[in-house]
Amino acid sequence: MSLLRAEGLSRRFGGLLAVDGASLEVPEGGLIGLIGPNGAGKTTLFALLSGFLAPSAGRVEFAGADVTAEPPHRRALRGMARTFQIVQPFAGLTVRENIAVGAYLRHSARREAIRSAEAVAEEVGLGPMLDGQAAALTVAGRKRLELARALATEPRLLLLDEVLAGLNPSEVRDIIPVIRAIRERGVAILMIEHVMQAVMNLCDHVHVLAGGRMIAAGPPQAVTADPRVIEAYLGHGAAARIAAGSAHA
Amino acid sequence: MNPREVLPGLVLLAVIAVLPLVASNVVLNFLLSSLIVALAAQGWNLLGGYAGQLSFGHAAFFGTGAYATAVLQIRYGVNAWVGLAVGIALGAAVGWVIGALSFRARLRGSYFALVTLAFAEVLRILANAADFTGGASGLLIRLSPGVENLQFASRAAFLWLLASAVAAVLLLTAWIAHHRFGAHLVAVRENEDAARALGVDVLRTKLRAIALSGGVTAAAGCLYAQNFLYLDANIAYGTWISIEVLIACVLGGTGTVLGPVVGALALHGVGELAKLALGRVAGPVPGVDLVVFGALLILAVAFLPRGMMAGLQRLTRGLAR
Ligand SMILES: Nc1ncnc2c1ncn2[C@@H]1O[C@H](COP(=O)(O)OP(=O)(O)O)[C@@H](O)[C@H]1O
Numbered sequence: 036m037s038l039l040r041a042e043g044l045s046r047r048f049g050g051l052l053a054v055d056g057a058s059l060e061v062p063e064g065g066l067i068g069l070i071g072p073n074g075a076g077k078t079t080l081f082a083l084l085s086g087f088l089a090p091s092a093g094r095v096e097f098a099g100a101d102v103t104a105e106p107p108h109r110r111a112l113r114g115m116a117r118t119f120q121i122v123q124p125f126a127g128l129t130v131r132e133n134i135a136v137g138a139y140l141r142h143s144a145r146r147e148a149i150r151s152a153e154a155v156a157e158e159v160g161l162g163p164m165l166d167g168q169a170a171a172l173t174v175a176g177r178k179r180l181e182l183a184r185a186l187a188t189e190p191r192l193l194l195l196d197e198v199l200a201g202l203n204p205s206e207v208r209d210i211i212p213v214i215r216a217i218r219e220r221g222v223a224i225l226m227i228e229h230v231m232q233a234v235m236n237l238c239d240h241v242h243v244l245a246g247g248r249m250i251a252a253g254p255p256q257a258v259t260a261d262p263r264v265i266e267a268y269l270g271h272g273a274a275a276r277i278a279a280g281s282a283h284a
Numbered sequence: 285m286n287p288r289e290v291l292p293g294l295v296l297l298a299v300i301a302v303l304p305l306v307a308s309n310v311v312l313n314f315l316l317s318s319l320i321v322a323l324a325a326q327g328w329n330l331l332g333g334y335a336g337q338l339s340f341g342h343a344a345f346f347g348t349g350a351y352a353t354a355v356l357q358i359r360y361g362v363n364a365w366v367g368l369a370v371g372i373a374l375g376a377a378v379g380w381v382i383g384a385l386s387f388r389a390r391l392r393g394s395y396f397a398l399v400t401l402a403f404a405e406v407l408r409i410l411a412n413a414a415d416f417t418g419g420a421s422g423l424l425i426r427l428s429p430g431v432e433n434l435q436f437a438s439r440a441a442f443l444w445l446l447a448s449a450v451a452a453v454l455l456l457t458a459w460i461a462h463h464r465f466g467a468h469l470v471a472v473r474e475n476e477d478a479a480r481a482l483g484v485d486v487l488r489t490k491l492r493a494i495a496l497s498g499g500v501t502a503a504a505g506c507l508y509a510q511n512f513l514y515l516d517a518n519i520a521y522g523t524w525i526s527i528e529v530l531i532a533c534v535l536g537g538t539g540t541v542l543g544p545v546v547g548a549l550a551l552h553g554v555g556e557l558a559k560l561a562l563g564r565v566a567g568p569v570p571g572v573d574l575v576v577f578g579a580l581l582i583l584a585v586a587f588l589p590r591g592m593m594a595g596l597q598r599l600t601r602g603l604a605r
């Protein structure tokens with residue numbers, strides 16, 4: 036049974052249909068990628084899944100329950116956690132306090148919440164930074180903090196919005212095993228990612244969004260070779276030109 | 285709870301509590317009015333300092349507490365202690381209503397601050413016009429000293445009561461700051477979207493904060509009424525108290541356990557000293573304390589942007605090095 040099921044989700048901003056009838060499923064424990072060119076509607080789709088935006092049409096099911104009308108904090112309680120593409124740290128707090136806010140969702144006692152926050156910090160490599168101010172973290176540190184806070188809510192599903200963006204190749208190499216380890220603990224992950232190396236490396240299955248619509252889905256190798264996907268990224272006729280180019284060579 | 289955080293405050297209050305044995309009436313009056321403002325400011329701090337919802341209208345709660353105690357005693361013969369409890373509950377209820385109306389409408393920042401100001405002003409105008417509040421001539425609570433009437437023949441006894449109330453809220457604040465509710469308050473202050481994503485019910489958190497804040501500030505209003513035994517709309521719902529609690533918190537340090545108490549004492553202390561000093565030189569100068577309040581606020585914002593508590597911490601850390 037799938038953990039998350041989105042059916043025919045649409046979201047209109049004035050005259051713009053940012054998400055247009057998008058459907059997708061995330062199986063229990065799966066690691067699914069969501070790719071697509073800039074402005075495709077990926078972040079908007081995440082906002083619909085996590086409850087930050089109400090859809091103009093369509094529905095969201097999580098663990099068998101219809102959550103379409105539920106606010107984000109309820110969905111978090113059900114086990115859905117998201118990160119933000121534009122990081123949203125609690126800037127005035129320490130790293131430990133930031134993560135503890137997430138941990139308090141499942142641990143009402145301070146001692147347990149702090150202990151759990153510290154364990155999560157170790158897991159994502161923020162252990163040495165626990166006492167530092169969140170505002171003082173580097174870009175890579177802030178991305179890890181987004182991940183840590185979401186993880187501290189002990190989710191069944193993680194929605195990761197470009198957690199690798201802005202990291203250098205060695206930082207990307209460092210964090211890929213972290214994501215894999217989270218998945219191996221049984222947490223399902225849906226990740227928006229531009230870093231193809233990571234998508235190829237991690238994902239079982241990839242959905243491609245372009246112009247608000249799902250244009251392709253399948254295993255990463257197949258999807259990246261799909262002419263519709265190449266055209267979505269590189270423009271109309273690109274797939275044919277590439278095919279012609281390789282035929283000449 | 286971190287004892288290092290509350291201990292200095294409790295010691296301070298203990299010192300204040302023994303002062304009546306040695307100090308003059310002038311000092312006692314100064315301490316009484318400072319502690320009333322401190323208590324009201326502790327209420328402001330829970331909403332403005334911890335939850336980050338700045339209010340310009342805490343007079344709405346202060347006045348509700350003061351009027352509740354006075355009206356219940358005078359018109360209905362209700363016992364003053366019951367009046368205090370009802371006053372606190374009504375303050376919390378007014379807070380909840382203001383919160384429900386403005387937070388549900390997603391008012392934030394200066395919009396929220398202005399709405400609280402508007403509520404306080406409306407209450408002031410209503411209290412000034414209505415009959416059961418005594419209208420413009422105000423209310424006089426009958427003098428009848430006795431613990432059962434929440435009136436004390438000695439100022440010292442009233443000071444002890446006030447100091448205990450301030451100490452109780454100090455402990456409550458420290459407890460909250462170290463528990464889930466406090467973490468939620470601060471998360472809402474720092475970033476509402478992030479808080480929501482982590483499972484925080486932002487609306488409920490804000491409503492709880494404003495109800496608690498209203499209750500604490502209303503308690504200060506009740507005790508004000510019992511201490512002075514007189515109030516009118518411009519005292520109870522006047523902007524003076526909204527402004528003093530705000531400056532006390534900013535001066536002492538918003539979102540810190542001790543900030544409001546330290547700030548209120550400093551604010552009133554400097555105000556009184558200025559009155560005394562100028563009075564020697566130039567005779568009584570009406571309104572000089574307001575000028576001092578303004579100057580202190582400017583100085584605090586310029587030199588102690590995180591308040592005296594943060595400043596003191598830096599100082600002690602510097603000395604320790
Ligand atoms: N709050 C909003 N109001 C209006 N337009 C928006 C809003 N959020 C996103 N959009 C538009 O919706 C489209 C999809 O944006 P987004 O979901 O951020 O794309 P992606 O994450 O795939 O880059 C873009 O054209 C963007 O300008």
Ligand SMILES: [Mg+2]
Binds near residue numbers: 077079120
């Ligand atoms: Mg995006």
